[in-house]
Amino acid sequence: MTTASALPLHMQRNRFDPPSRLAELREQPGLEGVRTPLGLAAHLVTRYADAREVLGDATRFSSAGMPALPGAAQDQRVGNLLALDPPDHTRLRRLLTGEFTVKRIRRLQPRIEQIVTDHLDAMERTGPPNDLVEHFALPIPSLVICELLGVPYADRAEFHRRAAIQVDLTRPLDERGAVAMESREYMGTLVDRATADPGDDMLGMLVREHGEELTRAELAGVASLLLIAGHETTANMLALGTLALLEHPEQAAIVRDDPESTAPAVEELMRFLSVVHSGVPRRVTQDTEVAGTPLAAGDFVVVSLPSADRDRALVEDPERLDVGRAASPHVAFGHGVHHCLGAPLARMEMATAFPALLRRFPTLAVAGEPEFRSATVVYGLRHLPVTW
Template sequence: MEQAKELPLQQRRNGFDPAEELSRARDGEGVVQVETPWGLPAYLVCRHEDVRRVLSDPVQFSSALTPLRGTGALDPDEVARLRAGQLIGVDPPEHTRLRRLLTPEFTVRRMRRLEPRIAEIVQTALDDLERAGKPADLMAHFALPVPSLVICELLGVPYADRAEFQDRSTRLLGTSLSPEELNAVRREDRAYMAGLVARAQADPGQDLLGMLVREHGDDLSADELTGVAGQLLLAGHETTAHMLGLGTLALLRHPDQMAMIREDPARIEPAVEELLRWLSISQSPPPRTTTTEVEIAGQVIPAGALVICSLPAANRDPAFIGDPDRLDVTREAAGHVAFGHGVHHCLGAPLARMEMRLAFPALLKRFPALALADQYEQVDYLAFSVVFGLNSLRVTW
């Protein structure tokens, strides 16, 4: 299948902001017809209230019925293996069963026990950034290493393998690969994760993968363990890394906001929520498929249709929050959908919040004169990806 030559509407940005045509779609019809990057027709839902409705209703908007992109030519058994353990691709009660096994490991209380180690990892990354000398790439020396090492230690993944899994993650989240290329990366990724699972089954350690084998080895198949581990590794480093990179860039572009956090680190919690809302780096969660005819924003959507939710448009909806295009780290941004909503709300949200809460103040304290090393117009953004992010961010101090 020929890939799209331009970014689909749901991935378009104007700097930090959703593209003007995406905002117009939200403020106008609310639901517009689009094409997925792999050529399938879909309905794009743009308003905050409607996005929350779709994401909170797995009965009318199914994840399990949505075809896995690029797998049309694969053997059904291979597709089943690829989907096994994929929390984002199943509905209750299967989703409930899998999530119940993992939720205890991602509670706020459990995350607080990791706080001292995460703080150490942040300081080590800052040391590495300083040693690199200015100008240095913040993504390579800070934004990527912090969440990568955290999730590696949590899961039991060798940190020495980070370059390989980061490369695979970037390709898996991209939308420009052909189905053949995408499936080749999927097979490579699952083979790697299956090896880690086999090692954990032979000698379960104290990490999350070892815990799953010890406590739930009879409840989860090897394919499910592979899928769960792969999804946690992918989600556990990629999105947080781009939040750290883009969040830093956003603060550098808003020095008054940056100064507030530097002078009073206690402001960091509302600041993290506002950065999550304002940046909305996850362009959209995986598409849902309607199980019945539904009406959204006055538009009838037939049964069996793909529905995509625009998180950037929803989080900038003036019906949700006042003056939505202004970054204000002092405001309460409760109710944003940066982590999704409903049963598929991001499992690792407490971990991501903690990493950001520790990383941003530490970065600003270590480098009070932090600045961009290049012109803002030269910043190297990711393209054709379901995650809004940066390839690199050169900074000085």
């Protein structure tokens, strides 16, 4: 268990910013030692070029081999793309990629726009003050991923609870492991339902088109990952991104008033905030080196995504939020074979939600102290009180 006051260096934040120590490490040769939340000794990668090297080489740096959480069965990694290497990863990802192409995701745009509008209407009816996390940032991506996967939205409160526990590093490991198994069992029931009567959602599509290629456990694993990843990351980007824009009103005005700015603004917010601390630690498979530091087979490497995205090798003046700058090839969505499968969906949700929120409530302002959440796999906000 990791306490909020004893976070590893790569998980520490000062509101929007990584700690200054990471900037110092980027300027020094070699790699720093760090411990993961599970207590594993690892080498910390802080520079952009080194991050792309590690994330882009699944042969030398394996995503498999991490110990399972206590209380969770070993088969919890079955179907979990984050914990697989090629060729297993390649096979599963190939079956899913078609559903996450930009062309396919565009079909969801009218529905996403409606979901955003519905939640803005509800906020307007309720009136200020309002918690943007509870009434906007969290429910929008939750409803989108529920509809995409065919998860009953009536079950959202329970899967929110399970997801929150799984990513909360202050929780005991055995509790997180047990809840991971609960989540897997729940998704198994949805797989059985889709197998008996495949619908038009993604689970139904996978059963109809690839039922002979995927086991029940693989389907449950894929669905579990997509359900958690599909709402945790986007929800925290919507909340934290809104706060960043409100604290930079000239940037908010650009997003609100210039439709052409939306796409690069989303990329800049992703780079500036990088809500995923590091992703899965990579296990070194052969003696090698990174940044001049020798690494032995069996060592672990952790990539600090926020640090890499604040590297001057990526953009000029990286500590400044600038939604007007050209979109950068950041690593907030990862890089290489594990680049976020749902990135097109997340981009569309953010590109729809940010300007719609700012146009509906042009006087939107923070109405209290935001509550940050840092001792979690995904950085973000628990509460963001707003008024207008």
